[in-house]
Amino acid sequence: MQDSQAVAAHPALQHHFDNMEQQREASSLGMWIFLATEIMFFGGLMLAYLIYRMAYFHAFAAGSESMTMWLGAVNTAVLICSSLTVALSVHAAQEGHRKLLVGLLIATMLLGCVFLGIKAVEYHDKYVEHHVPGPAFQFTGHDEPPVRPDEVPNVQLFFSLYFAMTGLHALHMIIGIGLFIYLTYKAWKGTYGPDYHTPVENFGLYWHFVDIVWIFLFPLLYLVGHAK
16 A cells, blocks of 8 residues: 555656556557557558659669769667667666667767768758759669650659658658757756656657668668669
C-alpha cells in the first residue's frame, strides 16, 4: 500500500492516471498511433514515387544519377549513429545517469545538425545546377542514352518528389531537434530517472522513425540511377 502511494505521489503523474505505469502505457500507445499516421503520410509519397518511377523509369534514373551518392551515404551513416545515441540515452535515463543522458542527447542533436548541414549543401548544389523545379529548371544529364527534351518534365517530376520527401523529412528532423532541446533541459534538471523516463522513450521512438524513413529514401532517391 505504501509503495503504491509513493508511486502515485510521483510529481510527473498526471491527475487522470491511476499510476505511473498506466500513464507510461497510455503515452506509448499515443506515440505509436501518431507514428502510424506518419507511416501513412510518408508511405503515400513513396507509393507515388514508385508509380511514377515505373512510368518514367529512364527519366527518374537520370535524375537519380545526378545525385551525389556519397553525401547521401554519409548522411545515412550519421543517422544510424544518431539512432545509437538515442537508444543509449533511453538506457541512461532508465539507469538514472543524468550527465550521461544529457551528453547523449546533445550528441544526438549534433548528429542531426550534421545531417541537416549536408542536406543544405545538397540543396545548394541542386540550386546551382538549376535542378530545382520551376521556370528555371534545366537538365541535360550525362548518361547513355541521353535524356530527350520531351523527358525533361519527367525528370523535373523526380526532383519535385525529391524535394518534397527530403524536405518533409528534414522538417521532421528539425522538430526532433527541438524536442531534444526540451528533453536536454529537463534531463539537466534531473527530471528523468528510473521512475520516470517516458518522454525520453517516446521522443526516441520518433527519432528512430525519422531515421527509418531516411533508410527508405536513400535507395529510392540515390541508388535508382545505378540499377538501370
